[in-house]
Amino acid sequence: MFAAPSSLNGKELTLRVDSTLGELTARYRAEFLPCPAGRPDFRSPELPAAGRLPSMASRDYLIPNDPENGYDGPADLSIESAIGHDSDNLYLAINVRDDVHFQPFSAGKLWAADSIQLVIDTRADALPNVYGFAPDDYEMSFGLTPNGPDKEFDYIYERGRAAASLKQVECNIFRSGDLTCYRIAIPWKVLNMEPENGTVFGLNFIANDHDGHGRNYWMGLTPGIGEAKNPYAYRKFILQR
Numbered sequence: 001m002f003a004a005p006s007s008l009n010g011k012e013l014t015l016r017v018d019s020t021l022g023e024l025t026a027r028y029r030a031e032f033l034p035c036p037a038g039r040p041d042f043r044s045p046e047l048p049a050a051g052r053l054p055s056m057a058s059r060d061y062l063i064p065n066d067p068e069n070g071y072d073g074p075a076d077l078s079i080e081s082a083i084g085h086d087s088d089n090l091y092l093a094i095n096v097r098d099d100v101h102f103q104p105f106s107a108g109k110l111w112a113a114d115s116i117q118l119v120i121d122t123r124a125d126a127l128p129n130v131y132g133f134a135p136d137d138y139e140m141s142f143g144l145t146p147n148g149p150d151k152e153f154d155y156i157y158e159r160g161r162a163a164a165s166l167k168q169v170e171c172n173i174f175r176s177g178d179l180t181c182y183r184i185a186i187p188w189k190v191l192n193m194e195p196e197n198g199t200v201f202g203l204n205f206i207a208n209d210h211d212g213h214g215r216n217y218w219m220g221l222t223p224g225i226g227e228a229k230n231p232y233a234y235r236k237f238i239l240q241r
Contacts, residue, residue: 032200032238038084040093042183045176047093051082053221057097061219063206063226069217075099075178077209077219085195085239087188089170092118094182094205101180102210103143107152110143113210116182117141117154117218117225119234121202122191126231133157133229138191142171142182149173165190197241204234 036050057078059065071077074097081094094116103113111117119139126134133139139155151171153162170185188195206220224230 032236033083034240035083035085035090035237036240037086039086039089039091039185040082040084040183042170042172042185045095045174045179045181047080047095048082048084051084053081053083055080056219056221061221062217063220063223064217066217071217077207077217079207079219081205083203083237087195089185089187090120090191090195091186092182092184092205094184094207096180096182096207097178098180098207098209099178100211101144101175102212103145105143106145106147107141107150110141110145110150110152111154111208112215113143113208114180115141115143115208116184116205117208118184118205119155119203119225119229119231120186120191121231121234122193124200124202124236126202126234128232130232131228131230133231136192137231139225139229140169140186142173142184144173144175144180195239197239199239201237201239202231202234203237204231 038048038050040048057074062071076099078097079094084091098114101114103115105113122136133155135157140151141154142151149171151166151169153166156162168187168190172183174181204221204224206218206225208215208218218226221235222233224233
């Protein structure tokens, strides 16, 4: 951990270590996405103008990207989304375009059908080639079931606080045409984070697609959730007032 006098976003960093085992040099590129101030409308399918994330509307974001998996373009599965925050919560607004909504399950198995799986690496401290979650990581799933919106913790290190923490997470999930709209608010206190300007964290989410014939594929910002848990691969975000 170190402090920089100015933004390092987009710049190459060189790490050089001299030790009794020799010298090691590694190069990294600092790439942060902004997490601006703002709260989405939890009742509207419209996304905020600020905090927009990359548009996911092609096989470039599909996992597994198998030509034989039946993916039929953006109407089959595509994503528009935005991120934001205030002093109390981290917000995500995710619109999943999906011509067939299929989610017959409830909390405990939401990931197995149409759903969002969201992982937050609160310290952005994951290491390369180290799979699995650390105590500062959180994974949640959200789905629109026959009984309405549902949510679950798939991973929280302190299992004893899972139920109370889940109650504090706010979500609204609704269909608007062929869009499934997810509106999510996660309190900073649930994540054990202080929302200070310049705070960096790792985050990734995927949209699972089922269509009634099994979960054939999913789409997300990066790999590292559906096929294996790899927080090092997640996008890094920086809080901006």
